[in-house]
Amino acid sequence: QKEVEQDPGPLSVPEGAIVSLNCTYSNSAFQYFMWYRQYSRKGPELLMYTYSSGNKEDGRFTAQVDKSSKYISLFIRDSQPSDSATYLCAMIRMDSSYKLIFGSGTRLLVRP
Amino acid sequence: DVKVTQSSRYLVKRTGEKVFLECVQDMDHENMFWYRQDPGLGLRLIYFSYDVKMKEKGDIPEGYSVSREKKERFSLILESASTNQTSMYLCASSPGQSNSPLHFGNGTRLTVT
Numbered sequence: 001q002k003e004v005e006q007d008p009g010p011l012s013v014p015e016g017a018i019v020s021l022n023c024t025y026s027n028s029a030f031q032y033f034m035w036y037r038q039y040s041r042k043g044p045e046l047l048m049y050t051y052s053s054g055n056k057e058d059g060r061f062t063a064q065v066d067k068s069s070k071y072i073s074l075f076i077r078d079s080q081p082s083d084s085a086t087y088l089c090a091m092i093r094m095d096s097s098y099k100l101i102f103g104s105g106t107r108l109l110v111r112p
Numbered sequence: 113d114v115k116v117t118q119s120s121r122y123l124v125k126r127t128g129e130k131v132f133l134e135c136v137q138d139m140d141h142e143n144m145f146w147y148r149q150d151p152g153l154g155l156r157l158i159y160f161s162y163d164v165k166m167k168e169k170g171d172i173p174e175g176y177s178v179s180r181e182k183k184e185r186f187s188l189i190l191e192s193a194s195t196n197q198t199s200m201y202l203c204a205s206s207p208g209q210s211n212s213p214l215h216f217g218n219g220t221r222l223t224v225t
Binding site: 008031032034043051092104105 | 116154204213217219
């Protein structure tokens with residue numbers, strides 16, 4: 001069983017929709033959580049970085065962490081065609097240094 | 113903004129060749145990483161380095177080696193390229209704190225024929 005599970009999609013939504021992307025994890029030692037966006041033929045770009053449970057908002061993006069359920073989410077409001085990309089969740093264990101565990105990524109397509 | 117630069121975007125090499133992938137970061141980060149990314153397998157850590165001349169094996173180091181002679185530069189070496197090393201290679205860097213997120217370059221797509 002993978003430490004971090006992420007639905008690969010693809011997820012196809014109309015422009016303007018609210019998008020919900022999710023990851024589950026199995027190890028309660030994970031404390032730091034990230035979301036990366038990766039456009040085709042580009043490297044991953046850091047979108048959100050959160051610590052511990054709760055919400056963090058940045059413009060149209062909201063990252064949510066629920067440690068009791070071992071579940072993290074990224075919400076995108078008013079989605080745009082330019083949001084079409086692969087979204088990777090990532091997390092760091094407190095018992096491990098210099099190593100992120102990545103989800104396999106969810107491909108998102110926002111239709112005009 | 114952190115800039116991580118990988119020297120080649122696309123590379124085609126023959127089986128058995130020695131291949132060098134170069135990565136440079138401009139933010140004085142202590143930590144540097146090499147990943148490969150394959151469809152269905154996600155990102156897998158090959159090697160990382162937390163200081164000059166220091167290196168640690170990641171999850172899939174076989175067939176690879178690395179070199180870090182200067183803080184800003186981290187090289188990945190394929191000693192004898194094989195077709196199963198055809199992949200997207202991503203370099204990343206981060207500051208010294210163990211909870212820091214990684215900053216990635218744009219990747220090198222390597223094809224071994």
